[in-house]
Amino acid sequence: MSTESDIREFLASRRAKITPQQAGLPAYGGNRRVPGLRREEVALLAGVSIDYYVRLERGHLAGASEEVLDSVASALQLDDAERAHLYDLARAAAKRPARRTKRSRGPLPDSVVRVLDSMSDCPAFIRNGRLDVLATNPLCRALYSPLYADASREPVNIARFQFLDPAGREFFPEWEESVNTTVSLLRTEAGRAPGDSGLTGLIGELVTRSDEFRVAWAKHNVRLHRTGRKSFRHPVVGELTLDFDAMELPAQPGLTLTAYSSAPNTPDHDKLQLLAAWAATPETSVEQ
Known part of the structure; x- marks a missing residue:
């Protein structure tokens, strides 16, 4: 458009x-x-x-x-x-430079990956504005294991999984809220980076292949995704709701680090510990 x-x-x-x-x-x-x-x-x-x-x-x-x-x-x-x-x-x-025009390119610096891996008690990942998951720590890889079931396409993309993979609806139990969040984030990024051909291609693919995405996209909703709660239905530990905090990386323009956590002594915290134990089991494959 x-x-x-x-x-x-x-x-x-x-x-x-x-x-x-x-x-x-x-x-x-x-x-x-x-x-x-x-x-x-x-x-x-x-x-x-x-x-x-x-x-x-x-x-x-x-x-x-x-x-x-x-x-x-x-x-x-x-x-x-x-x-x-x-x-x-x-x-x-006006064809003026958009905000955060200089997007981070290439592999993530080793220092950023080390910070991510050091967050051993909470699932954490780094994404770009298109919702490509560029890096995860082991616990987030376990949490997001359904996204990695198809190893043929990396980086995995949250929106593509949600709308085009049959497992998407099962993984996000609060479906309508999750749909609105995903589409709003993509609409926000489309305003920030109108010349991003990868984003344009992704939106075109989703509009063509998903009626739900097309309807939500037409609403023109946008949002800032900084903190809140998100629910998952994991194939191993069941349904859990986690707090999230999203932080932009100033040294890596266009990239966001998101970390999930849960309050101690709650059922969700217990499930997160169970997930960590499952992820640490040597014979466990998080892609299964």
Whole structure:
């Protein structure tokens, strides 16, 4: 899709989410023909002319100032991820360098791998913006063993596994939330790196082969994935829910280290210890 189409659909989808009451506007009449706010209402809230806002929503963000973008973001009540995405779309429209343009290339430094391996009590991995898993420690390799069942394709990709592998739905028990997270992360990365051919190819593959991905992609949701809880249904230890913390690596632009943990003396912690014992068994193959 073109940048103009992405801008148009993103702004229209955010506008549709806000009612006049939420925006502090009077709701005149009961026969509104559009969900959410009208264009003229967004223009009023943003302090720009109707004609100018219509031009923006048609995809012409290239000449918009930071003040205008901030006003539109405030009028649409965008969260931090959505506001950043709006700026990314404006950069793409103006053909200005995107955020974190210099992506890390090549193998990970040995020092980063050593840090990853030193996290022996919690599953941890490093991914890029396309959700390729570039490195794991042994415990995460055990946790993510279903992703490695097919050894023919590495690096493994979380989104490709989730939507195209029949085991994906079994591995992610909170399916709808997991789908929204995965697609939102890819949509966010598409705004950050519009020229990433690998990302474009992945999205094209998923849109073509997965109806669920196509529907979720059309929602234009974005998010910042920094901390939270995630559930898994592992073939050996069963269902467990872990806390996660995701940290960008400043020295490796575009890469994120994610670590899972659980509170001591909880069933999830017990299952994590059982997983560690299983992973440490010499005859155990985590690809099985």
